Amino acid sequence: xxxxxxxxxxxxxxxxxxxxxxxxxxxxxxxxxxxxxxxxxxxxxxxxxxxxxxxxxxxxxxxxxxxxxxxxxxxxxxxxxxxxxxxxxxxxxxxxxxxxxxxxxxxxxxxxxxxxxxxxxxxxxxxxxxxxxxxxxxxxxxxxxxxxxxxxxxxxxxxxxxxxxxxxxxxxxxxxxxxxxxxxxxxxxxxxxxxxxxxxxxxxxxxxxxxxxxxxxxxxxxxxxxxxxxxx
Amino acid sequence: xxxxxxxxxxxxxxxxxxxxxxxxxxxxxxxxxxxxxxxxxxxxxxxxxxxxxxxxxxxxxxxxxxxxxxxxxxxxxxxxxxxxxxxxxxxxxxxxxxxxxxxxxxxxxxxxxxxxxxxxxxxxxxxxxxxxxxxxxxxxxxxxxxxxxxxxxxxxxxxxxxxxxxxxxxxxxxxxxxxxxxxxxxxxxxxxxxxxxxxxxxxxxxxxxxxxxxxxxxxxxxxxxxxxxxxx
DNA sequence: ACCTGAACACCGTTCAAGT
DNA sequence: ACCTGAACACCGTTCAAGT
Numbered sequence: 001x002x003x004x005x006x007x008x009x010x011x012x013x014x015x016x017x018x019x020x021x022x023x024x025x026x027x028x029x030x031x032x033x034x035x036x037x038x039x040x041x042x043x044x045x046x047x048x049x050x051x052x053x054x055x056x057x058x059x060x061x062x063x064x065x066x067x068x069x070x071x072x073x074x075x076x077x078x079x080x081x082x083x084x085x086x087x088x089x090x091x092x093x094x095x096x097x098x099x100x101x102x103x104x105x106x107x108x109x110x111x112x113x114x115x116x117x118x119x120x121x122x123x124x125x126x127x128x129x130x131x132x133x134x135x136x137x138x139x140x141x142x143x144x145x146x147x148x149x150x151x152x153x154x155x156x157x158x159x160x161x162x163x164x165x166x167x168x169x170x171x172x173x174x175x176x177x178x179x180x181x182x183x184x185x186x187x188x189x190x191x192x193x194x195x196x197x198x199x200x201x202x203x204x205x206x207x208x209x210x211x212x213x214x215x216x217x218x219x220x221x222x223x224x225x226x227x228x229x230x231x232x
Numbered sequence: 233x234x235x236x237x238x239x240x241x242x243x244x245x246x247x248x249x250x251x252x253x254x255x256x257x258x259x260x261x262x263x264x265x266x267x268x269x270x271x272x273x274x275x276x277x278x279x280x281x282x283x284x285x286x287x288x289x290x291x292x293x294x295x296x297x298x299x300x301x302x303x304x305x306x307x308x309x310x311x312x313x314x315x316x317x318x319x320x321x322x323x324x325x326x327x328x329x330x331x332x333x334x335x336x337x338x339x340x341x342x343x344x345x346x347x348x349x350x351x352x353x354x355x356x357x358x359x360x361x362x363x364x365x366x367x368x369x370x371x372x373x374x375x376x377x378x379x380x381x382x383x384x385x386x387x388x389x390x391x392x393x394x395x396x397x398x399x400x401x402x403x404x405x406x407x408x409x410x411x412x413x414x415x416x417x418x419x420x421x422x423x424x425x426x427x428x429x430x431x432x433x434x435x436x437x438x439x440x441x442x443x444x445x446x447x448x449x450x451x452x453x454x455x456x457x458x459x460x461x462x463x464x
Numbered sequence: 465a466c467c468t469g470a471a472c473a474c475c476g477t478t479c480a481a482g483t
Numbered sequence: 484a485c486c487t488g489a490a491c492a493c494c495g496t497t498c499a500a501g502t
Contacts, residue, residue: 146426148446149446192355193362
């Protein structure tokens with residue numbers, strides 16, 4: 001039972017404020033209004049408190065958003081499936097679980113920084129490193145490879161998951177892709193020989209599949225690094 | 233010769249404003265003061281104009297920063313070395329040139345979005361796609377692989393290159409790493425079996441090398457995808 | 465120890481007015 | 484067509500005062 005020292009909370013709030021409550025409310029508002037629409041005033045209102053009160057629980061807005069993003073990572077870790085057939089498969093499932101969690105909270109990906117210092121980012125890197133170890137990779141390469149996978153997951157997710165304008169409003173991803181594809185089609189084929197030929201792929205592609213394709217390239221590379229075969 | 237219609241520019245500015253001049257000044261100020269310290273007022277002052285004048289040349293601050301980031305990508309493209317021995321080697325050199333350019337302008341990486349719409353981002357993806365084509369990868373996989381490499385380069389760069397506080401002030405990356413390593417050392421080895429064993433690697437690692445290690449994993453994966461060998 | 469809410473310093477953007 | 488600069492609406496953060 002949480003001790004409630006000092007004055008009882010005002011308004012309708014049942015519990016005293018805590019960092020956990022503040023971060024939880026921040027996640028909800030970031031989901032709802034996006035990073036743009038998320039303000040301390042709004043958060044204070046939602047928590048029925050003064051905006052100054054928040055500074056008792058977090059140092060500033062940057063720290064709060066970082067903590068909110070770390071909580072999203074925590075969701076991914078608990079959502080990730082358990083032991084699978086082989087460390088490689090488990091690594092793949094973990095990475096996809098993180099992508100999916102970040103996709104559900106589009107503002108979050110760009111706030112996961114490296115090297116990790118927050119609790120769930122640390123857990124994630126540790127789990128990746130443990131799985132990399134289990135693939136049999138020599139000890140002197142484990143840190144670099146684990147970090148590379150961590151960077152891929154968070155960095156590429158942030159690149160793919162562009163935080164659409166508002167939370168609920170989806171201004172049609174298809175419309176955006178169509179518009180971009182038309183733009184590419186109007187380019188000069190002499191200057192853009194590749195792009196002018198792949199507009200069909202652009203229209204059809206799926207973001208999650210794209211993430212997985214790159215991930216599989218990376219994991220294949222890991223496989224080769226672990227067990228190099230002589231050139232044919 | 234640029235036509236200068238209307239009133240001659242005030243103050244000491246020799247030329248009329250243009251989007252090119254505005255973006256150039258924005259890059260300089262972003263380098264100097266970081267994204268935090270970069271304001272339209274400061275930019276207007278630097279250009280000896282009113283802050284409202286900037287809105288004649290760019291729609292808003294977001295667009296201006298995106299254009300500034302795209303210019304950094306342009307630098308990378310002109311800096312990238314020419315034809316190398318093999319498409320794979322050229323791909324690798326191009327990716328590293330982009331990383332280096334983004335490293336020189338730490339605010340830029342997180343503002344390169346996908347799918348690309350700005351001029352230099354389009355050039356970069358086209359160049360990557362052309363090189364991927366030259367490796368001999370079948371047509372139906374080129375788009376996905378080229379995009380994966382593009383995402384890796386921009387996304388992982390953004391993750392690795394954390395925009396230090398101010399522009400010139402370097403609050404010692406080593407100090408930060410030391411501090412993080414100490415943090416990891418204090419973790420419970422039962423909960424973090426991997427991290428507590430790699431603090432040495434953390435202290436010693438080089439960001440650019442890390443980028444390249446992941447890149448090489450990816451390119452190895454591409455190599456295998458292009459020319460799959462039967463399992464041993 | 466924790467909360468309140470007004471006050472401060474600042475910022476992006478707009479716009480009527482100029483040339 | 485392009486620039487000026489004041490004005491508007493808003494925001495993160497601080498802090499004296501409360502309990």
